Amino acid sequence: MMNRDEKEASKSIGLAWAASLVVTALITLLASFWLQSASIINGGSTGSQKQALLANMRMNIARSAEKEKSAVLTTSDEESARFAEESKAATREVNRDLKTLEAIIAKSGSAKEKELVARFGKSWAEVQQINAGLLESAPQHTNDKALELSNSIGADLMHKIDDNLTKLTAKVTPPARKAQMDKIAGDARIAIRNIALLQSRHIDAMADADKKKFESSMQAEQTKVSSALKALDKMTSKQSRPYIREAKTDFSEFMRVNSEIVRLSTLNTNRSTAALSLGDKRKADAGCDRALEALQKLANGKP
Structure with a gap:
């Protein structure tokens, strides 16, 4: 809708x-x-x-x-x-x-x-x-290009982060520790999806003031993801460390793409x-x- x-x-x-x-x-x-x-x-x-x-x-x-x-x-x-x-x-x-x-x-x-x-x-x-x-x-066509970037590279990176977070907690024991890590990973996933939704709203917005509000919300969600990944990094065993490392690398790239989306959207040519x-x-x-x-x-x- x-x-x-x-x-x-x-x-x-x-x-x-x-x-x-x-x-x-x-x-x-x-x-x-x-x-x-x-x-x-x-x-x-x-x-x-x-x-x-x-x-x-x-x-x-x-x-x-x-x-x-x-x-x-x-x-x-x-x-x-x-x-x-x-x-x-x-x-x-x-x-x-x-x-x-x-x-x-x-x-x-x-x-x-x-x-x-x-x-x-x-x-x-x-x-x-x-x-x-x-x-x-x-x-x-900067709005169109921003939307395409969000729906392609941005979406691919989000799915890669999901996969690595799933692999990260898949074999964690005991169950209480796994539940704790799953909760933190879930919070990270929600925050990343919120950033993706904010990208769409930023692209659709006409007024600069509205775009700035969305950018502030993006920064707040970015902070949540970074905190969650940092917490997971401390809880991760040596054998699962490659997954959290890839998730953090992909999230850094996701935010780099987000910056380009914001730049294009701010030009607002469409x-x-x-x-x-x-x-x-x-x-x-x-x-x-x-x-x-x-x-x-x-x-x-x-x-």
């Missing part, structure tokens, strides 16, 4: 896909404008040039947004990098057309058109600033890019589109 953080993450991903579908539909709509305007973009009246430029800009902004969201959502580093580059390419197209539009508006545009171009420029600068961070972070893509980035994109839509109406002779 998913915990609340996992449900929120799934909800965010679902919303991102929904937004991506809307953007794709917008691209299709704007493509029709582009096909109609392509023949006049290099000639015709000033009004026709404006219309063609504005249609191209709206289409490429939509394309850039769609590719950016694909870069955020895909789990492949290679695909994410490819989508990021395609988003950047669409952005360059917008910048090229914006320079042409600014020159036309500066020369013959109305006061309202100049105001709208300035408004667009402000929103577009915000979009590009957000995109720079998004497209750099998106291919890193969570932060999804939140930014669905939040400030979407608002900035909408601001750009509103300004361009208003400019299109003016270019078509509508107030």
